[in-house]
Amino acid sequence: MAGEPRRRLSPIHTRNLSTVTVESDSSDSSPCPGDDEDTDYFMAHANDSQSSLGAITAIRDCDDDIDLEQVHRLSPISKLPPEILIAILAKLTTTSDLRNSMLVCYHWALYTVGILWHRPLCNKWPNLLNVVTALGKGDKSYFPYHEMVKRLNLSAIADKINDGTVQPFMNCKGIERLTLTNCSNLTDFGVAGLVDGCKKLQALDVTDLDALTDQTLHVVAQNCAKLQGLNITNCSNITDESLLDIAEHCRQLKRLKLNGVVRATDLSITAVARNCRSILEIDLAGCHSISSESVTALLANLSHLRELRLAHCIDINDSAFTNLPPRLSFEALRILDLTACEQVRDDAIGRIIPAAPRCIHLQAWEELALHSPWPLH
16 A cells, blocks of 8 residues: 555575676676786776676575466566576666666566666766665665675765765675775775675775775775785885785785885785785885895795786895796796886896796886896887
């Protein structure tokens, strides 16, 4: 009846449909390539993240309210397995198409809502308000929206984001990719609140959040054992204290970007080299406190390392490379950036070139590049 309150859908069953993968960019709700591919969510694709699709998809497998006789009267497309139907619906490119699909029938609504909320559209302030309003309804909403959010990117409206803005998202504990690039008004309270309890978090980008301290990274280390990508570029208040915690607890790291983290030293970088053996890319540009010891540890321990960026690490010298075991090679290394590393000379380059046959980009100190007998790319 019209006067009765809206009835929330009865308990739903959920299943993981992560086998459904579709290419995506920052404007849609489909997943990106996997972590083992050559591209990187914060190095190759700016400030976006990647994830599996449909980790929370509402499906009623055993609902007594469903009329089985009515089910058999449905069109053939409605009899498709949920995985196939979701894969089809995931091809839709606009939010309006997904919303219209939810109006087709009961089951389409259940399958589509997970795609629509997989990454809520927060590229404009009015859109963010709509998302927050829906999240705020709690038990009065048709669906548990907070469980469906897997990717959250607030960088498009970074200037409007603060600790209060992100509080409604603190109940979204299934987030896998969190992008807060340039949200400079955020503090430890806001970021730590988002991360706390997010056991599935795989990628975190907090570039240029200079108010963050070790407190936030301690929360990340204690909650996010599955973390694979961490970008803390220009977070100048981060120190070895929290980086050691990350190295100890986040051993699945594949991409680490510490550009401009000036308080990081050999102590934390060598710990990362010892514990995080799956790292593919690491950026230490502008980390003035690290020395040759860190570079030697990284190259000696990380056999899968593809990119090593050391621009403006002024204390690095030839010993970073000449102290490596003579027979050690760097088969995976493709990019080595030694820009402005003025103490790196011919002896180091002579050690690198033969040992890194797949290195297609070696950026060395300008004067060395002009006079070295070795072919620098």
